[in-house]
Amino acid sequence: MEHIFLSVLLIGFFVVSDLIPMFRDENREKKAAWFAVPVYAAALVINVLIGLGVQMEMDPAVASFFDSLLGMKK
Amino acid sequence: MENEKIPGIKISALIALLLIGSSVTVGGGSWAQQDSWIAMAAATVGGLLLAWLYSAVLRLHPGRDMFDIFIEVTGSVCGKILCWLYVIYAVFTGAQIFALYNNFIQIVNLDKTPTEGILLISVPLVAGLVKGSLKNLASCAKFLFIVVLLMTGSTILFGLSFMKMDNIKPILGSGIGPIAQSAGFYLTLPIGESVLAMSFFSGINQKESPFRILALGILFGGALLTAIIVRNVLLVGAPTCNLFLFASYEAVGVISVGDFVTRISAFIGIELTLAGIVKLSVFTFTAAVGVSKAIGLKKYLQPAAPCCAFMAALGMTLYTNIQSEVEFEKYSALVGVPLQIVLPLIILVTGKIRLRRKKKGAAKKASHTGSTAAPPKEPAL
Numbered sequence: 376m377e378h379i380f381l382s383v384l385l386i387g388f389f390v391v392s393d394l395i396p397m398f399r400d401e402n403r404e405k406k407a408a409w410f411a412v413p414v415y416a417a418a419l420v421i422n423v424l425i426g427l428g429v430q431m432e433m434d435p436a437v438a439s440f441f442d443s444l445l446g447m448k449k
Numbered sequence: 450m451e452n453e454k455i456p457g458i459k460i461s462a463l464i465a466l467l468l469i470g471s472s473v474t475v476g477g478g479s480w481a482q483q484d485s486w487i488a489m490a491a492a493t494v495g496g497l498l499l500a501w502l503y504s505a506v507l508r509l510h511p512g513r514d515m516f517d518i519f520i521e522v523t524g525s526v527c528g529k530i531l532c533w534l535y536v537i538y539a540v541f542t543g544a545q546i547f548a549l550y551n552n553f554i555q556i557v558n559l560d561k562t563p564t565e566g567i568l569l570i571s572v573p574l575v576a577g578l579v580k581g582s583l584k585n586l587a588s589c590a591k592f593l594f595i596v597v598l599l600m601t602g603s604t605i606l607f608g609l610s611f612m613k614m615d616n617i618k619p620i621l622g623s624g625i626g627p628i629a630q631s632a633g634f635y636l637t638l639p640i641g642e643s644v645l646a647m648s649f650f651s652g653i654n655q656k657e658s659p660f661r662i663l664a665l666g667i668l669f670g671g672a673l674l675t676a677i678i679v680r681n682v683l684l685v686g687a688p689t690c691n692l693f694l695f696a697s698y699e700a701v702g703v704i705s706v707g708d709f710v711t712r713i714s715a716f717i718g719i720e721l722t723l724a725g726i727v728k729l730s731v732f733t734f735t736a737a738v739g740v741s742k743a744i745g746l747k748k749y750l751q752p753a754a755p756c757c758a759f760m761a762a763l764g765m766t767l768y769t770n771i772q773s774e775v776e777f778e779k780y781s782a783l784v785g786v787p788l789q790i791v792l793p794l795i796i797l798v799t800g801k802i803r804l805r806r807k808k809k810g811a812a813k814k815a816s817h818t819g820s821t822a823a824p825p826k827e828p829a830l
Binding site for chain 2 (some may be wrong): 381389407
């Protein structure tokens with residue numbers, strides 16, 4: 376729960392300091408605002424899943440992919 | 450980019466800190482054992498070839514950064530695909546650095562501090578540094594490079610009485626094969642990461658030579674890393690460096706000068722903090738510029754904060770533990786080769802061919818216009 380709380384705090388800080396001013400700016404570039412939203416959402420989802428104990432480390436999958444690639448070449 | 454012309458020396462300092470970055474904590478443990486310093490020196494010299502390659506790419510279209518050049522040379526669709534490729538590379542490598550950063554702080558010192566607590570401070574700092582503009586980042590880098598240089602020099606100076614020349618002997622004793630293997634590894638990680646420095650060059654005075662800027666940065670960074678490896682090997686020996694995850698921290702830990710100078714290992718933590726923040730800022734800057742060019746934004750640093758937040762989150766999903774992070778480095782080198790050498794070479798060749806065709810076309814047009822004079826215009830009624 377501590378992880379989720381601190382992660383929400385971090386993303387919340389960025390939403391308040393970066394995302395909301397971006398949407399309020401009259402001269403805003405829509406593309407920038409709409410790029411930021413899914414990226415912040417993805418970062419939040421990753422943090423929440425880690426906080427809930429979901430094992431999502433990529434290194435075993437990537438390592439076995441490269442090992443099989445190199446193994447095929449041999 | 451905004452009209453901010455940055456002196457080349459500041460960019461060289463930025464590149465040097467990019468190379469030093471996280472490598473300041475390791476050093477000495479490689480296949481080459483006691484000859485690791487020779488491998489790093491060789492990689493630094495090899496880095497000059499990379500500097501030539503990147504500067505040749507930048508000279509295709511002076512005053513532009515690498516993303517503009519990708520789009521100009523390969524067209525809009527391919528160029529944007531290349532932009533996204535380098536954005537993913539910058540984000541992934543930045544995530545690795547975040548992971549190393551957190552692990553170092555937790556393993557060495559603050560083991561009860563949660564990772565998120567460290568990120569709560571470092572992520573806004575990096576995002577703020579990048580959003581402050583490249584000029585700000587480069588000015589910080591120039592100052593911080595001197596600080597890192599002085600700290601490394603201090604550890605070498607204080608450690609002189611603890612160094613044993615026998616630790617570095619026999620020179621070339623590990624054989625040419627392991628030295629070449631280590632040199633090749635160092636060339637991709639960290640020297641080859643200077644490929645991302647090509648994103649700075651639209652902010653630099655066109656009169657300055659890109660090769661000089663890149664070469665100076667690689668030489669400064671490579672020389673400092675070589676000195677760090679020599680220090681570590683002389684202090685504790687190569688087999689001991691191989692035993693520890695953070696060889697520099699352990700090596701410098703043996704230094705004490707009476708009761709006056711002790712726990713000098715704190716210098717390594719400070720160096721990692723300073724150089725690591727700059728390295729993360731470079732990756733965030735490159736990712737932000739790449740995203741801006743790919744999706745067509747005018748304010749090129751707007752994506753900096755989301756990229757940084759995502760990088761930090763990704764860093765927590767990369768590795769099961771610190772040991773697998775270290776073992777994964779060999780795959781990072783494999784991923785680096787296409788992006789650091791192959792693609793820039795393809796861009797250079799393609800760019801040269803296109804420029805030659807443009808010149809030929811322009812020359813043909815000029816000669817055609819010269820030989821057939823246009824008929825005089827009839828006055829309008």
